[in-house]
Amino acid sequence: MYTQMVDAPEPGEGARDERERAFEEKLERGVTIESTDWMPDAYRKTLTRQISQHAHSEIVGMLPEGNWITRAPSLERKAILLAKVQDEAGHGLYLYSAAETLGTSRDDLVDALLSGRAKYSSIFNYPTLTWADVGAIGWLVDGAAIINQIPLTRCSYGPYARAMVRICKEESFHQRQGFDVMKTLCEGTPQQRAMAQDALDRWWWPSIMMFGPPDAASPNSATSMRWKIKLFSNDALRQKFVDQTVPQADALGLRVPDPALRWNAERGSYDFGEPDWNEFYEVVRGNGPCNRERLGARVRAHEEGAWVREAALAHAAKRAAKRAAA
Amino acid sequence: MNVLAPQAALVSYLVRLGDNALILGQQLAAVTGRAPIVEEDLANANVALDLIGQARLWLALAGEVEGAGRTADDFAYFRDPAGFRNVLLVERSGVDFAHATVRDFLFDTWHFGLLRGLERSSDARIAAIAAKAAREVEYHARRSGDWVVRLGDGTAESNARVRAALDALWPYTGELFEADEVDAEVARAGIGPAPETLREPWRRHVAAIFADATLDVPADGWMQSGGRSGRHGESFSYLIAEMQSVRRSVPGERW
Amino acid sequence: MSEANAAAGRWPLWEVFVRSGSGLAHKHVGSLHAADAAMALQHARDVYTRRNEGTSIWVVESRNVVASEPADREMLFEPAESKTFRQPTYFTVPEGVKHL
Numbered sequence: 310m311y312t313q314m315v316d317a318p319e320p321g322e323g324a325r326d327e328r329e330r331a332f333e334e335k336l337e338r339g340v341t342i343e344s345t346d347w348m349p350d351a352y353r354k355t356l357t358r359q360i361s362q363h364a365h366s367e368i369v370g371m372l373p374e375g376n377w378i379t380r381a382p383s384l385e386r387k388a389i390l391l392a393k394v395q396d397e398a399g400h401g402l403y404l405y406s407a408a409e410t411l412g413t414s415r416d417d418l419v420d421a422l423l424s425g426r427a428k429y430s431s432i433f434n435y436p437t438l439t440w441a442d443v444g445a446i447g448w449l450v451d452g453a454a455i456i457n458q459i460p461l462t463r464c465s466y467g468p469y470a471r472a473m474v475r476i477c478k479e480e481s482f483h484q485r486q487g488f489d490v491m492k493t494l495c496e497g498t499p500q501q502r503a504m505a506q507d508a509l510d511r512w513w514w515p516s517i518m519m520f521g522p523p524d525a526a527s528p529n530s531a532t533s534m535r536w537k538i539k540l541f542s543n544d545a546l547r548q549k550f551v552d553q554t555v556p557q558a559d560a561l562g563l564r565v566p567d568p569a570l571r572w573n574a575e576r577g578s579y580d581f582g583e584p585d586w587n588e589f590y591e592v593v594r595g596n597g598p599c600n601r602e603r604l605g606a607r608v609r610a611h612e613e614g615a616w617v618r619e620a621a622l623a624h625a626a627k628r629a630a631k632r633a634a635a
Numbered sequence: 636m637n638v639l640a641p642q643a644a645l646v647s648y649l650v651r652l653g654d655n656a657l658i659l660g661q662q663l664a665a666v667t668g669r670a671p672i673v674e675e676d677l678a679n680a681n682v683a684l685d686l687i688g689q690a691r692l693w694l695a696l697a698g699e700v701e702g703a704g705r706t707a708d709d710f711a712y713f714r715d716p717a718g719f720r721n722v723l724l725v726e727r728s729g730v731d732f733a734h735a736t737v738r739d740f741l742f743d744t745w746h747f748g749l750l751r752g753l754e755r756s757s758d759a760r761i762a763a764i765a766a767k768a769a770r771e772v773e774y775h776a777r778r779s780g781d782w783v784v785r786l787g788d789g790t791a792e793s794n795a796r797v798r799a800a801l802d803a804l805w806p807y808t809g810e811l812f813e814a815d816e817v818d819a820e821v822a823r824a825g826i827g828p829a830p831e832t833l834r835e836p837w838r839r840h841v842a843a844i845f846a847d848a849t850l851d852v853p854a855d856g857w858m859q860s861g862g863r864s865g866r867h868g869e870s871f872s873y874l875i876a877e878m879q880s881v882r883r884s885v886p887g888e889r890w
Numbered sequence: 891m892s893e894a895n896a897a898a899g900r901w902p903l904w905e906v907f908v909r910s911g912s913g914l915a916h917k918h919v920g921s922l923h924a925a926d927a928a929m930a931l932q933h934a935r936d937v938y939t940r941r942n943e944g945t946s947i948w949v950v951e952s953r954n955v956v957a958s959e960p961a962d963r964e965m966l967f968e969p970a971e972s973k974t975f976r977q978p979t980y981f982t983v984p985e986g987v988k989h990l
Contacts, residue, residue, distance in 0.1 A: 614671025620789025622923035
């Protein structure tokens, strides 16, 4: 899903030299690539883009839920949400750390985000309108993320795979706390139940779209899959998400806002409706409800923090000089 | 001076402790996602989490002592602004990173000294909470102190901003050492240290950090006061309204 | 620290190693940016030990880590492969002989 706008290149015919063939053989044998190993430029570039967009998603992802920390309706929920959003910052850091092993500095990666060149997951361009949205995001968005991330723990690039292991361990807490918020609301007053249903109504389709365009519209997946940095197709993951989540909605007593949703006994899976792909492309292009606000918030934080970063460095330099002179 | 029934004094004292932690925790939580660098966001959130955890413990104990069935959430969500008993210092908004850092440092240093004193409380429940909280706040004070030094002895700009923050916030430090009948009763019962006893160690530590930060300790002038009796600043009602908005507007016992 | 780095406000990169409570050795867990050593330790604690993972933290500026060259991998590590007599399992111990 972090490959939403990452196009892995098709290699030219017969362009693969000896080293590339040896590299791809390694991948076929399931050998993990580390930062000091030789790798094709295209692999390095594509991975850098994918990992950094994953990182940016975590950081921008702090904002929609971060909105509700001050308004959380109990001290326990406040603490839990704070811990979750903090985890997201941590995930961003693990991923920046992995991306930096490929030779691009954090500053350059952040610069790409703030200037709009790099993307982040489309889901975070939607607004959080009520407390129930916090539950919906944890349940659906983190649920979708887990489905995407577990296979990546087996991806070909070591630092990325290891970051994924760490992230997956923490992510299941995120999904559970979201589901728990929804469950408490669904077992509460009519207003609380209505709040929960409304949140599901607004977050269902954007979550479906998180997995990216349909396979038929994703021609460049083949290279990523051969390089083992994408392990399952968009549609396969999307189907898994629906099959896993619909029974959870049933358990909550909530209605999924898809009139075409139907259990297909033959396939052993749910049939479901088609998302509005126009909306998806517009959001990715920058026209979602919150794109400008999200990026604006990150740009402001970065700009307002410049004097702080400079001061910390200047201080470190002064102390280093003192020590050297002593 | 009125002599308070010991139980009433203890409830008031615990509410003050809880409200200081709650309001400062709320301020730190409010800036999540806006730190100068992502690592600082994590650090900030850790401090906020510690403080909210402490608030829950103090306020729950206040409810227990009061004996009227109030939970920590009841204290947090169903008192009007005038019912809160935090010092004014923690409700001062972090105008910029320098303001927030100076505010946190001045409070953290005092808070740590207070908790060390409370570890020796004659009340075992208070001593237990204080012991846990002291370990957390030791880290808060170390971290905010380090930042005061970095900013004070950093660039000309950071130094100027810290001085401006210090000028704005110093008048709120006097309230930390005020004593009223609640404090008198608490000290008499051996429950907590008399506020005045915290002043000297606080000044010493502040002076030492400021020296390292190439900052002067401001002279004591007129001190602002009133938070501990429920007379708060103008922005306080916004903070409380935001904190309580969902809980007060949507019917529901469990969240 | 170069002028350009300081001016750009770039904080150097540090590698983080954590020894868990039950572990015997420090393990590399990732990297982070910090302006000085004290900050690096504090950040490492906040980023990598929120779930009781650590009792001891090492931070090292990335530029100070010296690593073996991948190209030298064969030269450095293959010779050990043929000297299996360094492993105790190379030797058969006759049945019944104890404490070997």
